[in-house]
Amino acid sequence: xxxxxxxxxxxxxxxxxxxxxxxxxxxxxxxxxxxxxxxxxxxxxxxxxxxxxxxxxxxxxxxxxxxxxxxxxxxxxxxxxxxxxxxxxxxxxxxxxxxxxxxxxxxxxxxxxxxxx
Numbered sequence: 001x002x003x004x005x006x007x008x009x010x011x012x013x014x015x016x017x018x019x020x021x022x023x024x025x026x027x028x029x030x031x032x033x034x035x036x037x038x039x040x041x042x043x044x045x046x047x048x049x050x051x052x053x054x055x056x057x058x059x060x061x062x063x064x065x066x067x068x069x070x071x072x073x074x075x076x077x078x079x080x081x082x083x084x085x086x087x088x089x090x091x092x093x094x095x096x097x098x099x100x101x102x103x104x105x106x107x108x109x110x111x112x113x114x115x116x117x
Contacts, residue, residue, distance in 0.1 A: 023047050028062065028115040030090045035062075039102045060092060060111035061103065069093075069112055072101040088114040 006014050014024050021042040026035045034050055036043035038061045048055055063069045066083050073095035092113045097103055103110060
């Protein structure tokens with residue numbers, strides 16, 4: 001696997017890597033992690049390989065906004081209120097995926113959060 005260190009000024013290149021089913025390392029407010037597009041089977045397989053992760057262990061997803069979270073998941077009024085109060089931040093919600101979400105997980109639920117940076 002080829003590696004490259006990116007900086008904030010490389011945002012366009014990082015987006016290109018992700019859009020081409022690549023994997024990048026990224027620091028958030030609470031974790032240094034590997035990122036890939038959640039709707040790409042190829043990217044998911046690369047992420048599993050890079051992390052040497054069991055194929056049946058699910059990945060959390062990060063979204064940029066409450067609106068994006070609602071686009072992919074089923075949220076109750078309680079979920080929305082929790083998200084509005086505590087996100088962005090370290091809170092992770094376990095939510096049901098919408099049938100049309102196109103997220104590549106082998107599960108009907110997903111751990112999802114909005115990072116604080």
